[in-house]
Amino acid sequence: MSIQLIIVCVYIALLFGISFYVKRRADKGSTEYLFAGRKLSAGLIAVNITGLAVGAASTVGVAENAFKVGMAAGWYNAAWAAGAVVMGLVAAGKLRAMKISTIPEFFEKYYDTKGRVISAVGLVIIMSVITALQYLAGGAILASLLPDIFSFKGGMMMSAVVFIGITLIGGLWSSGLSNIVSVCLIYVGVLYSCFAAVNNAGGIENIAAQLPPTLDWFDPLAGIPMAVIIGWFIVMVTQAITAQGPVQIACGARDAKTARKGFLLGGILIFPIGFLCALLGIVAKVSFPDITATMALPKVVMSLNPVASGTTLAALWAADVSTACTILLGAGTLFSQDIYKRFINPSVSDEKFVTVNRLTIFGVGLITLWFAFNAAGILKTMIAGLSMTTALTCVFLFTVFAPGLCRRSSAFYTTLVGLLGLVVWEFVPALHVLQHVIYFEWLICIVTFLIVAVVDKTPIKVPEYVEEEA
Numbered sequence: 001m002s003i004q005l006i007i008v009c010v011y012i013a014l015l016f017g018i019s020f021y022v023k024r025r026a027d028k029g030s031t032e033y034l035f036a037g038r039k040l041s042a043g044l045i046a047v048n049i050t051g052l053a054v055g056a057a058s059t060v061g062v063a064e065n066a067f068k069v070g071m072a073a074g075w076y077n078a079a080w081a082a083g084a085v086v087m088g089l090v091a092a093g094k095l096r097a098m099k100i101s102t103i104p105e106f107f108e109k110y111y112d113t114k115g116r117v118i119s120a121v122g123l124v125i126i127m128s129v130i131t132a133l134q135y136l137a138g139g140a141i142l143a144s145l146l147p148d149i150f151s152f153k154g155g156m157m158m159s160a161v162v163f164i165g166i167t168l169i170g171g172l173w174s175s176g177l178s179n180i181v182s183v184c185l186i187y188v189g190v191l192y193s194c195f196a197a198v199n200n201a202g203g204i205e206n207i208a209a210q211l212p213p214t215l216d217w218f219d220p221l222a223g224i225p226m227a228v229i230i231g232w233f234i235v236m237v238t239q240a241i242t243a244q245g246p247v248q249i250a251c252g253a254r255d256a257k258t259a260r261k262g263f264l265l266g267g268i269l270i271f272p273i274g275f276l277c278a279l280l281g282i283v284a285k286v287s288f289p290d291i292t293a294t295m296a297l298p299k300v301v302m303s304l305n306p307v308a309s310g311t312t313l314a315a316l317w318a319a320d321v322s323t324a325c326t327i328l329l330g331a332g333t334l335f336s337q338d339i340y341k342r343f344i345n346p347s348v349s350d351e352k353f354v355t356v357n358r359l360t361i362f363g364v365g366l367i368t369l370w371f372a373f374n375a376a377g378i379l380k381t382m383i384a385g386l387s388m389t390t391a392l393t394c395v396f397l398f399t400v401f402a403p404g405l406c407r408r409s410s411a412f413y414t415t416l417v418g419l420l421g422l423v424v425w426e427f428v429p430a431l432h433v434l435q436h437v438i439y440f441e442w443l444i445c446i447v448t449f450l451i452v453a454v455v456d457k458t459p460i461k462v463p464e465y466v467e468e469e470a
Contacts (some may be wrong), residue, residue, distance in 0.1 A: 077274025
C-alpha cells in the first residue's frame with residue numbers, strides 16, 4: 001500500500017470518527033442536527049466558512065487558471081474572503097439575531113408565501129449544482145493522484161460515500177469539527193507544497209526566468225481583465241450573504257456577536273490559499289510546460305516526496321470534503337425546512353424531523369451524484385449558478401437597510417426576474433458587453449425591486465431582532 005493511500009485512509013477514518021463522536025449530540029433534535037444547537041463558537045464558524053470557501057475550485061481550479069494567466073488567478077479566493085468579511089460586517093449578526101433558519105423562511109416572514117417557494121426552488125438548484133461539482137472534483141483529484149487505486153467514477157463514488165456519510169451522521173456538528181482537521185490539513189499541505197515545489201524548481205528568480213515573456217506572471221493585476229476580477233468579488237459578496245451554506249453557519253452561531261467575529265476571522269483564513277495555489281500553478285508552467293492546465297496542481301504535488309504528496313493529496317481532497325458537506329447539509333435543510341415541514345407535514349415531531357432531514361440529505365446526495373455522472377461543464381457554470389443569489393441578496397439588503405421601499409410582492413418578482421435573467425443571458429449574446437452575468441443580474445434585480453415599490457402599495461412589516469446586538 002502506498003504512503004499516499006495510507007495518509008488518505010487515515011484522514012477518512014478520522015473524519016468518520018469525529019462524525020460518530022458527535023452523533024449523540026446531533027440526535028437530540030433538528031436544531032442540534034441542522035444548526036449545532038446554535039452554539040458554534042467564533043473559531044468553529046471561522047473554520048466552517050473557510051472549509052466551505054476553500055473547495056476544489058479554490059485549489060485545483062485556481063492552479064489550473066494560474067497555469068494560463070499567472071498570479072492573478074488567486075483573486076478568486078480573495079473574492080471569497082471579501083464575501084466572508086462583508087457577511088460578517090453586514091448580515092451574519094442580523095441573521096442570527098432574527099433567529100431564522102433559511103432565506104426562504106426570511107422571505108415568507110416579511111413578504112409572502114410565493115416569495116418563500118420561489119427562493120427555495122432557486123437555492124435548491126444552486127446547492128445541487130455545486131454539490132454535483134464537488135463529486136466531479138473529488139473524483140478527479142483521487143483519480144489523478146492515485147490512478148492505480150481509483151478511476152474517475154470510482155473516485156466520485158468514494159467522495160460520495162464520505163460526503164454523504166459524514167453529513168448524514170453528525171449534521172452541522174460533524175461538519176464543524178471535521179473542518180478543524182480539514183482546514184489545518186489544507187494549510188499544512190499547501191504551504192509545504194509551495195515551499196518544496198519552489199525549492200525544487202530553483203527558487204522564484206529561476207522560475208521567473210523560465211516563464212514565457214508574454215506575461216508578467218507574478219503580477220497579481222496582469223493576466224485577467226479588471227472587470228472579471230471585480231465580477232468575482234461581486235459574485236462572492238452576493239452569494240455569501242444569502243446562499244444557504246453561509247446562512248446556515250451564521251444561524252448556528254452562539255449569538256450575533258459571535259457570528260460577526262467568526263466570519264471576519266474566516267475571511268482572514270480564506271485569503272492566502274488562492275495565491276499559494278496560484279504559485280503552484282506557475283511552478284507547474286515551468287516544471288511541466290506540456291501538460292494540460294487541469295493537471296497543474298496534481299502534477300506538481302505528485303513530483304514531491306511520498307509523505308509530502310500524500311499530505312497534500314489529503315489536503316486537496318479535504319478542501320473538497322469541507323465544501324461538499326456544508327453545501328449538502330444546506331441543500332437538505334432547504335428541502336426539509338422550506339418544503340416538507342412548511343407545506344407537506346407542518347406538525348411533524350422534532351424526533352421524526354431529524355429522521356426526515358437525514359433521509360433528505362441521503363436523497364439529495366444520491367440525486368446530485370447521478371447528476372454529476374450525467375452532466376458536463378458544471379465548473380464553467382458555477383459562477384453563473386452563484387449569480388442566482390443576486391435577487392435574494394438584493395431583497396435582503398433592501399429589507400434590512402431600506403424597509404420603506406419593500407412591498408409584499410417584492411421578493412417574488414425580484415427572484416423571478418433574477419432567475420429568468422440567467423436564461424436570457426445565455427441566449428442573448430449581445431448582453432455580454434457587460435463582461436459578466438453578475439452585472440446584468442444586479443441591474444435587472446434592482447430595477448425590478450424599485451418598479452414593484454412603485455406599483456405595489458402593500459408594505460412589509462419592519463424586521464425584528466430577537467436579541468440585542470452587541
